[in-house]
Amino acid sequence: MGTRKWLLYALLGLAGLVTVVPLLYMLSLSLQTEAETLSANAVLVPESPQWGNYAELFTRAPFGNFIVNSLIVAGVITLAHLLFDPLVGYVFAKFRFPLRNTLFVALLATLMVPFFVRMIPLYVLMANMGWLNTYQGLITPFLMDAFGIFLMRQFIQPIPDDLINAARIDGASELRIYRSVILPQTRPALAVLGLFTFVFQWNEFLWPLVATTTAEMRTIPVGLTLFNQEYFTLWHLTAAGSVILFVPTAVLFVCTQRYFVRGIALTGLK
Amino acid sequence: MRSRTLYGRYARTAYLFLLPAILFFAAFFYLPIGNVVATSFRTGPMADQWAGLGNYTQALADPAVRHSFLVTVGFSAMVVAGSIVIGLALALAIDQPLRGRVVFRVLLLVPYLTSVAIVGLLWRNILDPELGVLNRALGAIGLPEQQWLNTAPLLTIAAVTLWQSVGYTMVLFLAGLQGIPETYHEAARIDGADAWHRFWRITLPLLAPTTLFVSVMAVISGLQAFGQAYIITNGGPGDATDLSVFHIFNVAFRTRDFGYSSAQSVLLLMVIVAFTVVQLRAGRRGEVTY
Known part of the structure; x- marks a missing residue:
């Protein structure tokens, strides 16, 4: 009993350290002086924390723009998912109509299409519409996805038809039924959907890299990476930017980790 | 008669509700997929000259394309093996009645919800052969310095990828473990x-569906990895970490050859679909019901 338990704690403790130490080092790095980041004797705890690094980041790069852009892009996409995914999921869960199965298969087939396949034609499309380097260009390719719709359909399916029919007999309009009967029951699923969508869009890297051409339009992950390529020795500033990018998702996750764990376990969400 | 009109009315409502989704998936999925295939048969700086299968035969014979494909397969294989072995080991440990397991579970999931930009930049800083903190720390205490990004670059970026993703596979395995009825273990005991x-004899066979799912997801995400090469290694040293999507990105947006890069992305898509189908087939044969 005793030794086995200690072995398990040792394994988990090791994994925990490997996870946490690099992240703590990122925080430490963000508070070091430039000299400390380069000194031959690696500095793990800065002598006096340089909070000014965070301010300097905003003068060296349009970091305020990055933050606003990230909030707008991830926020609008999340709202769109919360608006459309349950509606479409509801239709596939509860309505019979011509071509239903064909449309559903066509929808699920899009799950097999990785983003890199759409990357080049979307770039050409956006270039032709003049949407490169705009919010529309960053947002529209991700307004919905089959995954969210499928998740909502699975969640709505067990809601009894009688509930819907009763509302119909009472004379409720179809939109009213959706809003007042279906939507309130999907709240737990909507929470999972909203959290995942926001976090993944906040972190998205490839499309904002392809679809932006000026620093002012970049989101944080892309702005930070290109900043690092330009000023590759200013690691304290790169780390400060990383902390800014990291904190919102980390806080969101720690506060709502039950939803995340259940979401992953239930659906294998990616 | 009445039911038919009702059916018609519901069908109308259904299509009304579906309209935005139909337009969206047509414009942002099916149209681009059609376009990438169409572009893959064309050549020239504007991708407006018919090339037939030219881009495909060129890609299949191109040593750089072949090399980057092999690099990508090797990278994916390492990610799959690590996801299964490490993810399962952690899940088995965390499945025990230990105090503080929730904290470990949360902790190990944090990197999964972190942007590849953070993961890439952080590990590049740690592992950089000259400026990296690891070498500066090793040097300060008189230990030999590491050159992993030069000597084993692919293994190193696979390890960084696992650092980010293994918490996710752990949660998947944990759910699988908790789905195995306790009675089987008791009977065996x-x-x-x-x-x-x-x-x-019990845990591993009954976990087969989870293991299959984990390996399918790891193959799919491994074959389309991009940020690791773009941020950490820039494909190097030389072309040692020239992952396929990074290669395609460079052909499309640095060389500006949309025809050739489109053909390569269609080929990579076919490979991913083939891998997935083979894995699911193999998995179905070994399926256990209980």
């Missing part, structure tokens, strides 16, 4: 099976 045999 009564029959005198030790923990080692219970793991190989």
